[in-house]
Amino acid sequence: MPRNLTRDLLERGRDRQLRLAVTGLSRAGKTAFLTSLIDQLRHAGLEARLDLLPAAREGRLLGARRVEQQDLGVPRFPFDRALAALDADPPQWPEPTRGISELRLSIRYRPGRPGWIGGDTRRLTLDLFDYPGEWLLDLPLLEHDFASWCRAQRFDGERAALFADWQREVADLDPAQEVDEARLAELAERYAEGLRAAREAGFSDLQPGRFLLPGELEGAPVLQFFPLPGLDEADPAVLAQLPPESLYATLARRFRHYQQHIVKPFYRDHFRRFDRQIVLVDVLGALNAGPERFEDLSRALTRLMQSFDYGRRSLLSRLFAPRIDRLAIAATKADHVTPEQHPRLTGLLQSLLAEPLKDLRFADVPVRALSLAAIRATEAREVDHRGQRQPVLRGTTLEGEDTLLFPGEVPATLPDASFWRRQGFTFTAFRPRPRDGGALPHIRLDAALEWLIGDKLT
Amino acid sequence: MPRNLTRDLLERGRDRQLRLAVTGLSRAGKTAFLTSLIDQLRHAGLEARLDLLPAAREGRLLGARRVEQQDLGVPRFPFDRALAALDADPPQWPEPTRGISELRLSIRYRPGRPGWIGGDTRRLTLDLFDYPGEWLLDLPLLEHDFASWCRAQRFDGERAALFADWQREVADLDPAQEVDEARLAELAERYAEGLRAAREAGFSDLQPGRFLLPGELEGAPVLQFFPLPGLDEADPAVLAQLPPESLYATLARRFRHYQQHIVKPFYRDHFRRFDRQIVLVDVLGALNAGPERFEDLSRALTRLMQSFDYGRRSLLSRLFAPRIDRLAIAATKADHVTPEQHPRLTGLLQSLLAEPLKDLRFADVPVRALSLAAIRATEAREVDHRGQRQPVLRGTTLEGEDTLLFPGEVPATLPDASFWRRQGFTFTAFRPRPRDGGALPHIRLDAALEWLIGDKLT
Numbered sequence: 001m002p003r004n005l006t007r008d009l010l011e012r013g014r015d016r017q018l019r020l021a022v023t024g025l026s027r028a029g030k031t032a033f034l035t036s037l038i039d040q041l042r043h044a045g046l047e048a049r050l051d052l053l054p055a056a057r058e059g060r061l062l063g064a065r066r067v068e069q070q071d072l073g074v075p076r077f078p079f080d081r082a083l084a085a086l087d088a089d090p091p092q093w094p095e096p097t098r099g100i101s102e103l104r105l106s107i108r109y110r111p112g113r114p115g116w117i118g119g120d121t122r123r124l125t126l127d128l129f130d131y132p133g134e135w136l137l138d139l140p141l142l143e144h145d146f147a148s149w150c151r152a153q154r155f156d157g158e159r160a161a162l163f164a165d166w167q168r169e170v171a172d173l174d175p176a177q178e179v180d181e182a183r184l185a186e187l188a189e190r191y192a193e194g195l196r197a198a199r200e201a202g203f204s205d206l207q208p209g210r211f212l213l214p215g216e217l218e219g220a221p222v223l224q225f226f227p228l229p230g231l232d233e234a235d236p237a238v239l240a241q242l243p244p245e246s247l248y249a250t251l252a253r254r255f256r257h258y259q260q261h262i263v264k265p266f267y268r269d270h271f272r273r274f275d276r277q278i279v280l281v282d283v284l285g286a287l288n289a290g291p292e293r294f295e296d297l298s299r300a301l302t303r304l305m306q307s308f309d310y311g312r313r314s315l316l317s318r319l320f321a322p323r324i325d326r327l328a329i330a331a332t333k334a335d336h337v338t339p340e341q342h343p344r345l346t347g348l349l350q351s352l353l354a355e356p357l358k359d360l361r362f363a364d365v366p367v368r369a370l371s372l373a374a375i376r377a378t379e380a381r382e383v384d385h386r387g388q389r390q391p392v393l394r395g396t397t398l399e400g401e402d403t404l405l406f407p408g409e410v411p412a413t414l415p416d417a418s419f420w421r422r423q424g425f426t427f428t429a430f431r432p433r434p435r436d437g438g439a440l441p442h443i444r445l446d447a448a449l450e451w452l453i454g455d456k457l458t
Numbered sequence: 459m460p461r462n463l464t465r466d467l468l469e470r471g472r473d474r475q476l477r478l479a480v481t482g483l484s485r486a487g488k489t490a491f492l493t494s495l496i497d498q499l500r501h502a503g504l505e506a507r508l509d510l511l512p513a514a515r516e517g518r519l520l521g522a523r524r525v526e527q528q529d530l531g532v533p534r535f536p537f538d539r540a541l542a543a544l545d546a547d548p549p550q551w552p553e554p555t556r557g558i559s560e561l562r563l564s565i566r567y568r569p570g571r572p573g574w575i576g577g578d579t580r581r582l583t584l585d586l587f588d589y590p591g592e593w594l595l596d597l598p599l600l601e602h603d604f605a606s607w608c609r610a611q612r613f614d615g616e617r618a619a620l621f622a623d624w625q626r627e628v629a630d631l632d633p634a635q636e637v638d639e640a641r642l643a644e645l646a647e648r649y650a651e652g653l654r655a656a657r658e659a660g661f662s663d664l665q666p667g668r669f670l671l672p673g674e675l676e677g678a679p680v681l682q683f684f685p686l687p688g689l690d691e692a693d694p695a696v697l698a699q700l701p702p703e704s705l706y707a708t709l710a711r712r713f714r715h716y717q718q719h720i721v722k723p724f725y726r727d728h729f730r731r732f733d734r735q736i737v738l739v740d741v742l743g744a745l746n747a748g749p750e751r752f753e754d755l756s757r758a759l760t761r762l763m764q765s766f767d768y769g770r771r772s773l774l775s776r777l778f779a780p781r782i783d784r785l786a787i788a789a790t791k792a793d794h795v796t797p798e799q800h801p802r803l804t805g806l807l808q809s810l811l812a813e814p815l816k817d818l819r820f821a822d823v824p825v826r827a828l829s830l831a832a833i834r835a836t837e838a839r840e841v842d843h844r845g846q847r848q849p850v851l852r853g854t855t856l857e858g859e860d861t862l863l864f865p866g867e868v869p870a871t872l873p874d875a876s877f878w879r880r881q882g883f884t885f886t887a888f889r890p891r892p893r894d895g896g897a898l899p900h901i902r903l904d905a906a907l908e909w910l911i912g913d914k915l916t
Contacts, residue, residue: 066640067639068639068679068703072678072679072712072715073678073719074678075674075676076643076678080640080643181523181525181562182524182538215673216533216557216673217531217533218533219533219534219536220530220531220534221534250526
């Protein structure tokens, strides 16, 4: 028997499996991305719109169906609910991610490599995961003890105003004082209010991340701590010897509980089992929100990307030995700018992530950057403008107004002061278009798919 | 040194601790009970209204304050939020229990026993827990495998209509068919809708209990199963050999996951550590809802009480070795009937629980039955009625109407057909009265406290 055939027969018997995770900070477009990805694969073989995915282009992608996921205790990704939102009148964007969810697809395909002579098909089991990028912002928290974490927190610039109520109340706290349980809960709630206000105001670099999406832990002491100010001058030895009922010891205990029972379990039970990962970034939204938020997004992403830095020195590698072997980073909502801006959007994303990308290359993690629209809500047109062809977008605003506009030029690298002075960019949010029966319209979702799963479909 | 003194000194050094849990089916009044209990103890030594608790009556109860609970990952009982609701204008009942919560009180008291000669005080650490009684309805599920559980489910009487949609869709399912993941989720949602409709309609005997309060498990496959009809004639050996992708095997797998990862952890991590327990029952509400719901409550309570039957044969003892050494059962909302009806209310409760009480006595678990109002919302008055003194209640309805009424006679034992024909009882829900600054007004909450913690304050 020829060697190729033997290998093929062996591979045919073996089920291939891939665990692909989608993340990003809130409003980055995670739900839209996964919804469209599943929709495309389910339409495979019929009306899929996946020209950049060779298996689809060559007609080798035969179909995909949902099968039972492995972990029965994790919510299933609400694909049907997302489609129902898109099919509402008027169409609506699906509800945002609130925690981890998963969905398993069984994909049928025909191998495309030259040595293949069998008529049989193969199966790829694709486990899809969706989780809040905010959870990854908590990784650095594992490198701290409570005192050093307190010292690392900064409340300056616009943040100062958002945290002013809380700061006023904690300014004079004595770390040694006996804790008043009810008062501590109040102060922690003030701090959480500050975090929520900061998120509303467009800030991204916020922690502890779980304070913003407490779920069933709402009201649990583990989510009731905050950085104690004024520890810079404190003697660590004195702090360490404060009695267990003291304010300092109580807050430190909760901080440790948060590390052990909130941060670590996510990495241990989920993260380290992902094979591939895509990180979505709403670059345009940040561009629209002004220099301070843009700077903040950059800081948050740098922090978030540490979870993918498998360098030898990395905390993550030491603790969890993760195994992601391919990473994609994508600027989403590319349909919100005109097509000739797309390369600039990708360039801007790369500038924004320059530092983490350098670390990742050093650590030999293959990364690809791209811009995409998971569910395209606009059409690109051209109009005459003073005798020139001017590219514009046609779409329907969230308020239901049909509109034709040129949102502006995306800076191809990090914007400088003059960009912000000109306020060169006006972001308009569009409503999704009614579905036409085929797969959802998108921009370069297939390019992302090719990078993330293409090699498993050969 | 005299012996008594030695013992006292020893005991003084030792922190006493007691774990007291409150449960009951939804709307039984758990939140009001715990709120009032905490409020009374916090007022101890000042304006407490606890004449039936000797430690308070004798002025030995010095105070209570909230301290940090042991398990930082369990939500704290929302006492402040409950008080805020009572202080709203108009006053409102606190939000109901949705999961487990806890709160720790440190109680200071002076021992009252004759041998006591020290001037010192002692401390009792009281851990209070609140959890949905619906969780206990799942205990019997541990005695089943999936097939026997399916056979045990009945959908007759008024329930038939509530589950009609679901029953129509599952009637012709073939246990051997390959499962369609999306379709299964739909059918499970139909079943959960039936459970929710049944609860809305006043039924209590509903399982699996966690389907009604899914929390973070919303959408997880472990909450997506249902009893498969028509298994009565099926051959167990044939069922057991169906392939893993079959409908039957898939449902059975989820049922087992529910047993192992939902039902057991509650008993293992929480229930078996409770020292004392009070079960609250809204007997009056059930009396008002008619014979079928009353019968259903009786069935649900019988099932719920199995969690307290520590007889040698009991599943619970074998699995979890719980240690509850005192149990109270209380008919709540006693302020919704006139005072001379209270003994009848207690009698009715005892009739309702006759079977489980018999088992408990046999198993030597000390139980006390009583009627109480955790937060008294009415005043008892007398009016002239055809020359006779007629007891009445004065209160404000939920709609804000001041009213004076006689709700009717409570049957002292299980009501017979003639009672239901007469419709002898009209239940009116009252709004709480504005707080007067002292502890919350109540009826016999102190009697419950005496039974549940009194012996620890001597």
